[in-house]
Amino acid sequence: MLTIQFIRDHRDTIANRLRIKKFNQPGVIAAILSKDDERRELQVETNRLQAELNRLSKEFGILFRKGEKEKAGELRMQSTAIKEKVEGSERRLQETLEELNDLLVQVPNVPHVSVPEGESSDDNRLIREGGRMPELPDQPLSHWELGTRHDLIDFELGVKITGSGFPVYKGKGARLQRALISWFLDMNTKAGYLEIQPPLLVNEASGFGTGQLPDKEGQMYRVTDDNLYLIPTAEVPVTNLYRDMILDAADLPVKNTAYTPCFRREAGSYGKDVRGLNRLHQFDKVEIVQIQHPSRSYESLEEMVDHVERLVSGLNLPYRIMQLCGGDLGFTSALTYDFEVYAAAQDKWLEVSSVSNFESYQANRLKLRFREPGEKKPLLAHTLNGSALALPRILAALLENNQTREGILVPEVLHSYTGFERI
């Protein structure tokens, strides 16, 4: 969330900057500012009463030890009276703090100045494109047809054992998945990312830290008995590794990568977009996460984009990089680039990576800070993450684009991982 200080400092411009993100509730900002004034008044009053009570208690202790029982008794009555006031004041302060927090979490991150206006994904800005469009044989097959024909992916078995959106990968299909994961991780570690294997279930505090809670609660699978959530992305556990930490500026940037399955309920999304591997409840993804100094976070964002671009072009997939418009930008993000690859048989662009700078929005929730050498006050760090890469749609595009009369060709970079060159 935004810091109250930031909102105070930009009270005149913030509503306008949020408008681009389709947050048209200037009332919330006004309510935050007045609630914060209220909070400060209450704080001053509470602190004053607390100081008074502390002073009386201290005096009481001294008198009591001296044996001046009578004077002590007087003080005790005074303290009792003040104590009631302190309790009342503390309770009001606590309530105000909670109300303020409830308002604060409703405000999305402020978009970067370069974010274009727009309503939906149709208004996203094309940054650049690359790769060559494939030439398909006559009557090309979709990836779900190819998956079934070559016995790579079994959707029906998944339905039997779990439900729709939980495919079973078999044989060369499973091996191809493992090859992609290994190649991605190897490329990421070569680029300086530390490989992490995090837990796949997280607690409430972690969900809150990266912003999935409270606003995206319905998107996560929940283990109610133990009050845990299945991770929707490795971003959650890997970023939360650094919750409540103060890092040295010299440790920045922190660069981590993790492969994990991801679990998403995808409540409310049905229809033809969800066919095959296009949208799943469980899928595999390799994630990259950076924690960076605020003055260098946008350099890191570009570096991450370049890195992801090397991955997609290494697989010889036609791709394009889009900058998300205000209306399409996520709640917690300041700037996001989406990578889309072209799946030729479906004639569709599929999103395979989303690379974002959250600036200090997550860090403020996470209490993730760093200290400049010689400085006393720690500052909020910036967090960034991106997919490098999400598997199912990559697999879909590979199968569809590389189908030939002689079988499906495996990209060269994967040969040493798969042990086969065609399917």
Next chain:
RNA sequence: GGAGGAAUGGCAGAGUGGUCGAAUGCGGCGGUCUUGAAAACCGUUGUCCGUUCACGCGGACCGGGGGUUCGAAUCCCUCUUCCUCCGCCA
């Protein structure tokens, strides 16, 4: 799952009701000494909020939450985590 013990500052570790935000040691930072370094010595060293032009001042925090008390790191309840033993187990 059962029985017992524990959780204190960057780390180690004292503190069982009253100037305790907390002894002491280590580490860090600054200084003295030194050609330089080490050693020694001196000083300093948590986070957050509020207030102040500033020096400063006030408040909260000793795993989390709640309670007892004029006053809680210290007593009580509860949750979490860790350790030891038993059981189960990939």
